[in-house]
Amino acid sequence: MTTPALEIDNVSVSYGEVAALTGCTLSLAPGQVTGLIGMNGSGKSTLFKSIMGVVAPQMGTIRVDGADAAKARRAQRVSYVPQSEDVDWDFPLSVWDVVMMGRYGLMGPMRRPSRADRAAVEEALERVELADLAGRQIGQLSGGQRKRAFVARGIAQGASLMLLDEPFAGVDKRSERTIIALLRDLAADGRTVLVSTHDLHALPSLADEAILLLRRVLYQGDVAGALEPENLTRAFGLALGGGAA
Numbered sequence: 001m002t003t004p005a006l007e008i009d010n011v012s013v014s015y016g017e018v019a020a021l022t023g024c025t026l027s028l029a030p031g032q033v034t035g036l037i038g039m040n041g042s043g044k045s046t047l048f049k050s051i052m053g054v055v056a057p058q059m060g061t062i063r064v065d066g067a068d069a070a071k072a073r074r075a076q077r078v079s080y081v082p083q084s085e086d087v088d089w090d091f092p093l094s095v096w097d098v099v100m101m102g103r104y105g106l107m108g109p110m111r112r113p114s115r116a117d118r119a120a121v122e123e124a125l126e127r128v129e130l131a132d133l134a135g136r137q138i139g140q141l142s143g144g145q146r147k148r149a150f151v152a153r154g155i156a157q158g159a160s161l162m163l164l165d166e167p168f169a170g171v172d173k174r175s176e177r178t179i180i181a182l183l184r185d186l187a188a189d190g191r192t193v194l195v196s197t198h199d200l201h202a203l204p205s206l207a208d209e210a211i212l213l214l215r216r217v218l219y220q221g222d223v224a225g226a227l228e229p230e231n232l233t234r235a236f237g238l239a240l241g242g243g244a245a
Helices: 044-052 069-074 095-106 115-127 143-157 173-188 200-206 229-235
Strands: 006-015 018-028 033-037 059-064 078-081 161-165 192-196 209-213 217-221
Touching: 006 044, 018 044, 018 059, 018 217, 033 173, 033 200, 044 059, 044 078, 044 161, 044 192, 059 069, 069 078, 078 143, 095 115, 095 143, 115 143, 143 161, 143 173, 161 173, 173 192, 173 200, 209 229, 217 229
Parallel strands: 033 192, 033 209, 078 161, 161 192
Antiparallel strands: 006 018, 006 059, 209 217
16 A cells, blocks of 8 residues: 555644634645645645644644654655745845755755755756746746746755645746646656645646645545535535525
């Protein structure tokens, strides 16, 4: 039996009196793209933060490739592409610098890039079609280029699990298609990709499966099933008659 790439079992997270996740349980197979769907406040970002160790669940377990998530993070097996608003785009970092950050956990204490580190960054930049912009300040890129730079960071890192929080927000359709093709290629290489998105129209071309989240998993399965009106109605917190749930 194949070890799940990501296994979340009965995870609950609260911020004071506010429950963000309640008994969240899911399992992702290696080499697939999974779309994470839910309205604002449904717990998507909290789920990512829990996997990344930014918030600590009050209960439940998270495992990556069969190991405790903290151990997997230390081994650089998890990467995260944040929402645009979580990044200081004025900070004086080049695209090369951002991608090289993915190698930091693999370097010595002096963080001096080796030949292998440089080669990994060059390969990642080529793969996301940003090699010609490597010296540009990260904030000078378009929205789609910025997203690709952070995907390149995860590629250079060698992460087996890649988390992307709203990668299509603020990008044009061409960039969206480019990012989708890139994520499909990464999955074909055996990486596991979890993408939160509001773009339901792109979901069939993006994802192998979908998860509907409203503080807990309401649905996990094929994309067509996730897009059934009854399931979307439940995920977005509305009763079938149109009133509030």
